[in-house]
Amino acid sequence: MKHLLVSGGCGFIGSNFVRHVLEYTDLSVTVLDKLTYAGRRENLHGLENHPRLEVVVGDIGNQELVNHLVARSGIDTIVNFAAETHVDQSILGPLVFTDTNVRGTHVLLEVAREHGLRFHHISTDEVYGHIPDGHQSVESDPLAPRSPYSASKAAADQLVQAYVITYGLAATITRGANNVGPYQFPEKAVPLFSTNALLGLPLPVYGDGLQMRDYAHVLDHCTGILTVLERGVTGEVYNVGTGREMTNLEMVDIVLETLGASRDLVRHVTDRPGHDRRYSMNVDKLRALGWEPRYDPRQAVAEAARWYAENRWWWEPIRAGNFQEYYARQYGKRLGNEAPESTQ
Ligand code: NAD
Numbered sequence: 119m120k121h122l123l124v125s126g127g128c129g130f131i132g133s134n135f136v137r138h139v140l141e142y143t144d145l146s147v148t149v150l151d152k153l154t155y156a157g158r159r160e161n162l163h164g165l166e167n168h169p170r171l172e173v174v175v176g177d178i179g180n181q182e183l184v185n186h187l188v189a190r191s192g193i194d195t196i197v198n199f200a201a202e203t204h205v206d207q208s209i210l211g212p213l214v215f216t217d218t219n220v221r222g223t224h225v226l227l228e229v230a231r232e233h234g235l236r237f238h239h240i241s242t243d244e245v246y247g248h249i250p251d252g253h254q255s256v257e258s259d260p261l262a263p264r265s266p267y268s269a270s271k272a273a274a275d276q277l278v279q280a281y282v283i284t285y286g287l288a289a290t291i292t293r294g295a296n297n298v299g300p301y302q303f304p305e306k307a308v309p310l311f312s313t314n315a316l317l318g319l320p321l322p323v324y325g326d327g328l329q330m331r332d333y334a335h336v337l338d339h340c341t342g343i344l345t346v347l348e349r350g351v352t353g354e355v356y357n358v359g360t361g362r363e364m365t366n367l368e369m370v371d372i373v374l375e376t377l378g379a380s381r382d383l384v385r386h387v388t389d390r391p392g393h394d395r396r397y398s399m400n401v402d403k404l405r406a407l408g409w410e411p412r413y414d415p416r417q418a419v420a421e422a423a424r425w426y427a428e429n430r431w432w433w434e435p436i437r438a439g440n441f442q443e444y445y446a447r448q449y450g451k452r453l454g455n456e457a458p459e460s461t462q
């Protein structure tokens with residue numbers, strides 16, 4: 119493994135992964151990113167002139183482009199982060215999720231097959247669906263997705279596994295828990311709640327807020343992916359998380375406490391349709407490769423909230439732009455229009 123094609127490398131996890139790989143390995147990286155609303159060049163700031171990094175703007179669904187990138191360089195491995203990733207957006211407009219998450223992944227698999235590349239696919243704990251109390255998902259559990267987003271991710275996982283079986287593709291999959299950390303687009307709960315608290319706006323908690331999530335630090339996800347690339351068995355799936363969950367209300371309390379904001383900002387609003395009540399994964403299979411998470415979930419959420427307090431340069435322009443239309447559509451009625459968006 120010498121040269122990675124990292125699709126979605128300008129997004130939240132992809133950009134943290136690229137930074138980590140350039141700092142701790144000798145690998146070269148070509149990023150392929152469509153720069154959707156969630157993909158941002160500034161997520162890779164400071165790396166503009168890095169001698170082992172190239173950034174190409176384009177769509178993973180463009181087979182000609184992906185073929186060209188692979189044919190003209192020494193790319194030997196594809197790491198696929200590129201996706202539409204927000205559950206609420208998938209409820210508002212699901213078709214693009216199929217275009218990118220299913221068809222786009224399929225195109226990358228075809229190119230990998232044609233050129234004999236190693237393939238690593240980034241998946242999610244959401245493919246297991248709601249997990250009842252007392253159970254932790256293991257990699258062999260059946261997939262039971264319940265949102266258009268998770269259904270598209272499950273379909274992609276199954277395509278990857280079909281390529282392993284049918285064509286002998288050297289592929290692996292990691293299924294990550296809820297990541298938190300720097301550069302996460304503020305549509306997701308932790309950055310939304312952090313930036314709302316910093317703006318003095320209400321925090322819209324869906325339903326009773328007792329849903330359970332494993333809030334894992336993005337750097338633990340990055341080291342998990344690198345571990346699988348270096349030591350994972352091809353054809354296998356590995357869960358990546360901390361194995362410990364908290365309720366959303368506990369997460370909100372950590373955000374408020376870290377930022378010194380009042381609990382009065384919390385609003386219980388209409389729930390997300392089909393909201394999965396609990397995710398929980400067993401991560402022993404990845405541990406057996408020598409990987410350990412370094413952050414506990416409480417520390418991960420607090421560090422993330424602090425990052426948003428210290429990096430207004432990053433999120434204020436986002437929140438002042440097109441994000442406002444999304445915010446009004448998603449939260450206007452839920453919050454009774456009591457909170458016009460503002461960056462003042
Ligand atoms: P993100 O939304 O922050 O970034 C996605 C990136 O993909 C963006 O840079 C976007 O421009 C790019 N992209 C979208 N469509 C594309 C296309 N057609 N061609 C090329 N690039 C395209 O997402 P994220 O949170 O960083 O998630 C990255 C991956 O990790 C996704 O596959 C997601 O399903 C998975 N995942 C995310 C989490 C999480 O908590 N955020 C947890 C587990 C797994």
Ligand code: DAU
Nearest residue numbers: 203204205242243244295296305306307322323324329366
């Ligand atoms: O579990 C992994 C998944 O984590 C990834 O596959 C997804 O790409 C990523 O978006 C994330 O999905 P969730 O739907 O769990 O994350 P989100 O940040 O949207 O929500 C976290 C929890 O907070 C969830 O229970 C819904 C709740 N929530 C979210 C928002 C945006 C609220 O209560 N209010 C909100 O406004």
